[in-house]
Amino acid sequence: MLHSNTKSPSVGKTSLITQYIDKKFSNQYKATIGADFFTKQEVFDDRLVTMQIWDTAGQERFQSLGVAFYRGADCCVLVYDVSMTSTFKTLDSWRNEFLVQSSPRNPEKFPFIVIGNKCDLDNRAISENRARQWCQANGNLPYFECSAKENTNVELAFEHIIRVAIDEESAVSFFHKISDYFCLIRRHLAVRLLLVVFFLITHLRYIIREAFCSPVRLLLIGKCFLDVWTSDISSQN
Incomplete structure (x- = not known):
């Protein structure tokens, strides 16, 4: 037309x-x-x-x-x-x-x-x-x-x-068409960003626990093993 x-x-x-x-x-x-x-x-x-x-x-x-x-x-x-x-x-x-x-x-x-x-x-x-x-x-x-x-x-x-x-x-x-294409990309990126934010919010406490608690646990376990090992040596002497 x-x-x-x-x-x-x-x-x-x-x-x-x-x-x-x-x-x-x-x-x-x-x-x-x-x-x-x-x-x-x-x-x-x-x-x-x-x-x-x-x-x-x-x-x-x-x-x-x-x-x-x-x-x-x-x-x-x-x-x-x-x-x-x-x-x-x-x-x-x-x-x-x-x-x-x-x-x-x-x-x-x-x-x-x-x-x-x-x-x-x-x-x-x-x-x-x-x-x-x-x-x-x-x-x-x-x-x-x-x-x-x-x-x-x-x-x-x-x-x-x-x-x-x-x-x-x-x-x-x-x-x-180019404008519509970029609008579609922006919409997809916005949806993905919202999904990431939702995931972070719902799993935040698990992420924090894994990030900060796990190394501490390993350290404590390692210390327990060290204490046990030194105790065994002392008892043998």
Whole structure:
């Protein structure tokens, strides 16, 4: 089960998802209210993968809802419109907000993917080189230029999303297995320690007697033998 989140208003997030899932595109714009939820199953590397895609609203008034959808995500997709500079400039704030709200185990290595949508438009404001420089400066993030309208690189971008999400899910699963293993070891050690303490408490008086009384007994017995032996010699003389 994989999760991804998409960002920024009116950049074509829903159109990208619809193109990927249904191979459809609509020119009618409808703002996302809160968040929309999509699922798609793919056979990837001989493995059936169920993608859960959360299409989050980009409007500022819905940002407080983010924490409910960010937690547990395996990948975050940052989408901007190549023809709108303002959407590109918000990538930093969206990325930081996601990390704060989701609290991933390893924030520095959490997988982000950047998509520059509407690359089919002639009036682009952000060059591909500028976008790639930003991605490189922010952890060498994967970057794709897509067109939901023309279905350009949409499949390629989502295939990469699946791959990095699977890697993230596997890493988290491995971390949990290691943690469970060490917890099991600690529990076994705690049980063994309790058994040792119980044994010491129940057998303490026997241990003390064996530790301190036995040598004394041997000494007394040895002295008795010595007394008897010297007495016999004296009587013979």
